[in-house]
Amino acid sequence: MNKQAVRITQFVINSILTFVSFTSAILVFLLLVPLAITALISFFVHNWSFFWNFLVIVAILLGVAFFIETLSFKLPEMFGKFFEEEKEDEKIYQEYENWFNEWYQKEYEKYQQKWQEQQNQQGYSTHYSAEDIIEKFEENLKVLGLDSSGELTLQTIKKAHRTKAKEFHPDKNPGKDTTADMQRVNAAKEYLDANLEYYLSKISKN
Numbered sequence: 001m002n003k004q005a006v007r008i009t010q011f012v013i014n015s016i017l018t019f020v021s022f023t024s025a026i027l028v029f030l031l032l033v034p035l036a037i038t039a040l041i042s043f044f045v046h047n048w049s050f051f052w053n054f055l056v057i058v059a060i061l062l063g064v065a066f067f068i069e070t071l072s073f074k075l076p077e078m079f080g081k082f083f084e085e086e087k088e089d090e091k092i093y094q095e096y097e098n099w100f101n102e103w104y105q106k107e108y109e110k111y112q113q114k115w116q117e118q119q120n121q122q123g124y125s126t127h128y129s130a131e132d133i134i135e136k137f138e139e140n141l142k143v144l145g146l147d148s149s150g151e152l153t154l155q156t157i158k159k160a161h162r163t164k165a166k167e168f169h170p171d172k173n174p175g176k177d178t179t180a181d182m183q184r185v186n187a188a189k190e191y192l193d194a195n196l197e198y199y200l201s202k203i204s205k206n
Helices: 003-045 049-082 085-143 154-167 179-205
Strands: none
Touching (some): 003 049, 085 179, 154 179
């Protein structure tokens, strides 16, 4: 007998047991009223023999209903042992666990790779920004006529700016528009003042 045929047999048996159990429960419920009436009559006639016989029938029906109900619950377990379903369930669980572990490992590796790429990109951006600031700082030093190897303080920057401002003052450049030059000198001083501390910290590390 193949597995499918046994499963059909199990379904039929289980259906019959359920029907019998349900029918027995209904009969017991329907017999409760007659049982009460029988008890009342027996009390008045002082003859309990019929009541006890009736009670035995009700008890048997209750026992049958309980037995069938228990059997209907045990039936799947019995068939499960017959087909060794516990081993199959364990195999399925093991396959699922292996699949989950493999999936989790792949997802974790993807996350690690993505995180590493972000870190590398962030490190590159930070490095590029630092180099850009240093390069621009040294360009502005040249605008004020300062040397990156010399002493750099807010005072030296201020002094260099004053010197350049005098150089491009309109009184010393009659007939020449030095507005753009003065703007470039002023912008250079502002940039140097704002980034002096950062520049010195990076240079000292290098």
